[in-house]
Amino acid sequence: AQSVSQHNHHVILSEAASLELGCNYSYGGTVNLFWYVQYPGQHLQLLLKYFSGDPLVKGIKGFEAEFIKSKFSFNLRKPSVQWSDTAEYFCAASGGSYIPTFGRGTSLIVHP
């Protein structure tokens, strides 16, 4: 069965620390990968997505993610977090059919 796993459920960092959130997927064949973010009181919104080409994808607000096919991973990174990055982060994947699968989410708290 297709699945998406996010290893860290809760992450607490201080401002300026580096961030890496893990995401592993289990999909056969073609896979499209996404990271979404939900800031407090706001809608889910897309951070970045990968479906082909350069495995290093850059998104909004300084975030990036690297697709490593051999490891079935799509980890999210940011070199220096800010207090405003406090949010819930969701990794998602879709294959040849439309139906997307979301991870359980990672809650990130950044202390000023």
Add this chain to the structure above:
Amino acid sequence: KAGVTQTPRYLIKTRGQQVTLSCSPISGHRSVSWYQQTPGQGLQFLFEYFSETQRNKGNFPGRFSGRQFSNSRSEMNVSTLELGDSALYLCASSLAGAPTDTQYFGPGTRLTVL
């Protein structure tokens, strides 16, 4: 451009009742998807509509149904409500619902079943 809107934002029902939730997609978007979000299960895909046809369906019982109108607005219906149906129901729209399309989410409808 107006975003995805969902009504109502909050709803309280009792077991056995039925409920209808509404979603208006971004203008020009023809695909509407519905998700159920709970703390225990995370975000789970319910179904997707495109041009008034249900094109994809997740693993939910038949009590969950939906439809899409010619203006792409969509409704979701849950009959014979159970306590476990308490959740945040999210609607997302995209241009054509292709696997690579970006989905734009609405604020959700918080359903509480007592």
